[in-house]
Amino acid sequence: MTDVQPRSGLKPAGAVIAAGTVTSEAARRRSIAVISHPDAGKSTLTEALALHAHAIDRAGATHGKAGRSGTVSDWSEIERSRGISITSAALQFEYDGHMINLLDTPGHADFSEDTYRVLTAVDAAIMLLDASKGLEPQTLKLFDVCRRRGVPVITFVNKWDRPGKGVLELCDELEQRIGLRPTPLSWPIGEAGRFVGLLDRADGTARTYRKAPGGALLAEQHDFTAADAARELGEDYQTAYDEAHLLEPVDVESFLAGKTTPMLFGAALANIGVRQLLDTVVALAPAPHAHPIDDGAAGEAKPVGGFTRMTDAGVREVDEPFSGFVFKIQAGMDKNHRDHLAYVRVCSGRFERGMVVTHERTGRPFATKYAQSVFGRDRETIEEAFPGDVVGLVNASNLTVGDTLFDADGPHVRFPPMPAFAPEHFAVASVRDPGRSKQFRKAIEQLEQEGVVQVLVSASRGDGSPILAAVGPLQFEVAQFRMEHEFSAVMRLDVMGLSVARMVKPQDLAAVGASSGIEIVRRRDDVMLALFRDIWHVRGFERSHPGLELIALDASED
Ligand SMILES: Nc1nc2c(ncn2[C@@H]2O[C@H](COP(=O)(O)OP(=O)(O)OP(=O)(O)O)[C@@H](O)[C@H]2O)c(=O)[nH]1
Ligand SMILES: [Mg+2]
Numbered sequence: 001m002t003d004v005q006p007r008s009g010l011k012p013a014g015a016v017i018a019a020g021t022v023t024s025e026a027a028r029r030r031s032i033a034v035i036s037h038p039d040a041g042k043s044t045l046t047e048a049l050a051l052h053a054h055a056i057d058r059a060g061a062t063h064g065k066a067g068r069s070g071t072v073s074d075w076s077e078i079e080r081s082r083g084i085s086i087t088s089a090a091l092q093f094e095y096d097g098h099m100i101n102l103l104d105t106p107g108h109a110d111f112s113e114d115t116y117r118v119l120t121a122v123d124a125a126i127m128l129l130d131a132s133k134g135l136e137p138q139t140l141k142l143f144d145v146c147r148r149r150g151v152p153v154i155t156f157v158n159k160w161d162r163p164g165k166g167v168l169e170l171c172d173e174l175e176q177r178i179g180l181r182p183t184p185l186s187w188p189i190g191e192a193g194r195f196v197g198l199l200d201r202a203d204g205t206a207r208t209y210r211k212a213p214g215g216a217l218l219a220e221q222h223d224f225t226a227a228d229a230a231r232e233l234g235e236d237y238q239t240a241y242d243e244a245h246l247l248e249p250v251d252v253e254s255f256l257a258g259k260t261t262p263m264l265f266g267a268a269l270a271n272i273g274v275r276q277l278l279d280t281v282v283a284l285a286p287a288p289h290a291h292p293i294d295d296g297a298a299g300e301a302k303p304v305g306g307f308t309r310m311t312d313a314g315v316r317e318v319d320e321p322f323s324g325f326v327f328k329i330q331a332g333m334d335k336n337h338r339d340h341l342a343y344v345r346v347c348s349g350r351f352e353r354g355m356v357v358t359h360e361r362t363g364r365p366f367a368t369k370y371a372q373s374v375f376g377r378d379r380e381t382i383e384e385a386f387p388g389d390v391v392g393l394v395n396a397s398n399l400t401v402g403d404t405l406f407d408a409d410g411p412h413v414r415f416p417p418m419p420a421f422a423p424e425h426f427a428v429a430s431v432r433d434p435g436r437s438k439q440f441r442k443a444i445e446q447l448e449q450e451g452v453v454q455v456l457v458s459a460s461r462g463d464g465s466p467i468l469a470a471v472g473p474l475q476f477e478v479a480q481f482r483m484e485h486e487f488s489a490v491m492r493l494d495v496m497g498l499s500v501a502r503m504v505k506p507q508d509l510a511a512v513g514a515s516s517g518i519e520i521v522r523r524r525d526d527v528m529l530a531l532f533r534d535i536w537h538v539r540g541f542e543r544s545h546p547g548l549e550l551i552a553l554d555a556s557e558d
Contacts, residue, residue: 032122033118033126039130041130041158042085088117090103095282109141117419122151127261157266183262206224326343327344327418344390350385352384353369355368361404368393373385425469426498428466428493431464453479455467456529499533503530517532517533517537
């Protein structure tokens with residue numbers, strides 16, 4: 001393994017920062033999510049980034065999906081056996097004087113609720129493109145969420161070690177299809193599949209790579225000055241140089257405004273181009289900034305993105321007393337302890353373990369004695385955290401996704417609610433062995449709290465047969481798997497022929513419920529829903545009952 005000096009031409013902004021104060025600690029933090037269509041290589045890249053920052057010393061995701069055993073972000077049994085990420089994972093590591101909070105997200109559309117929640121907790125995103133596939137449907141959807149939330153996007157074109165599309169074709173796709181202008185930082189020398197090395201667009205230097213066997217260690221590399229590269233690499237270098245200069249250079253302002261995207265190339269599996277990406281995150285991704293709050297004004301609080309404020313709604317500045325919100329709850333991380341962990345994104349102030357905070361939803365005090373940092377499945381006690389960090393609170397059983405916590409001695413704050421999705425799949429759940437009913441009920445409660453599935457209760461079926469509601473059917477599989485493996489209760493699921501949920505006002509309940517083929521259910525927040533076969537069923541009902549109002553679940557960001 002060779003050392004990975006020297007770095008690319010980027011100079012991290014504000015590398016010399018006095019440590020210790022909330023403002024300076026926030027300034028050296030970068031919180032970023034990796035997003036894309038399934039299989040583009042997010043988990044592989046997450047691991048490669050940690051490898052480059054020396055947070056781990058060997059990549060585990062190097063043997064293809066089937067044999068994957070040790071990917072730090074894909075830790076659960078079901079993820080390892082299937083080779084897909086079904087839930088997001090957080091890693092934190094130091095790099096070059098900065099603290100990086102990196103969130104790997106699941107690409108599968110069925111788990112997009114989880115990915116969307118993560119996007120509320122980061123300040124920037126790395127959008128991964130598979131070199132041979134370009135912009136895939138789920139990537140488009142996620143990019144759209146970033147745009148709406150004002151999350152600036154860095155683009156990494158992955159799998160350049162394999163045959164793929166042309167570089168200019170990929171750039172065109174970004175510009176034509178999503179109106180995002182790519183501004184290259186690096187440029188591949190040699191087309192996809194016949195990859196020679198990377199050109200640094202800023203100074204014309206080049207780096208060639210030879211993959212370490214199996215790709216588990218950092219790739220061997222060789223650096224060339226611009227003059228040497230032109231001589232040694234010949235036409236390939238000249239082509240790369242000419243093409244790279246057809247596009248504009250990086251521009252921070254338009255990047256933060258979501259108009260341009262710094263673009264890099266590489267191969268996560270072979271650890272190529274990964275260091276440049278890390279340097280780019282440090283140099284360009286915004287540090288944590290003022291966070292929009294839910295100030296009770298009409299309409300939704302709009303996000304502030306990058307440095308560009310897009311809202312008149314109130315904000316919580318990073319140097320105000322501690323505040324944060326729960327964006328994820330995960331159980332079963334530690335088999336021996338059966339605990340569950342609430343992931344809190346710190347928005348302002350210094351978090352100190354043991355401090356008493358107020359749980360905004362209940363107004364009750366909440367002790368934070370068991371606070372941990374998270375690294376995939378590994379956790380360690382932490383003493384303090386700063387804006388941008390993810391704090392894991394253990395056995396925080398009263399906490400639910402979307403809840404706000406704030407310093408009990410500071411001013412009250414509430415962050416906007418989490419985006420919830422309109423479910424499109426419904427199934428009646430029951431326990432196979434009635435002797436396991438207690439475990440079944442506990443599991444249902446747990447899975448709901450984590451947001452693995454939504455749980456609806458129908459008066460006619462009762463508590464013992466809750467209706468599970470999901471954005472995609474894979475969520476059901478996860479619920480079933482976890483029910484069996486964590487709670488030793490086998491769950492029977494009877495899929496219902498229903499696909500649309502609408503809110504119903506209390507005064508209309510009896511009338512809607514009297515109509516055949518419509519199921520009335522209660523959601524956790526006591527909202528009453530009517531479940532319909534399909535959208536045609538809804539429209540037909542509306543036509544024949546003009547006096548009744550059905551309200552669409554518009555929280556879905558589609
Ligand atoms: N050839 C090549 N294969 C890669 C590269 N990066 C990732 N892969 C492979 O692509 C497959 C998918 O990688 P993952 O990292 O699991 O992809 P993901 O985006 O996390 O997938 P989901 O979490 O399921 O959405 C694996 O077989 C990887 O080994 C790369 O740079 N080159
Ligand atoms: Mg993954």
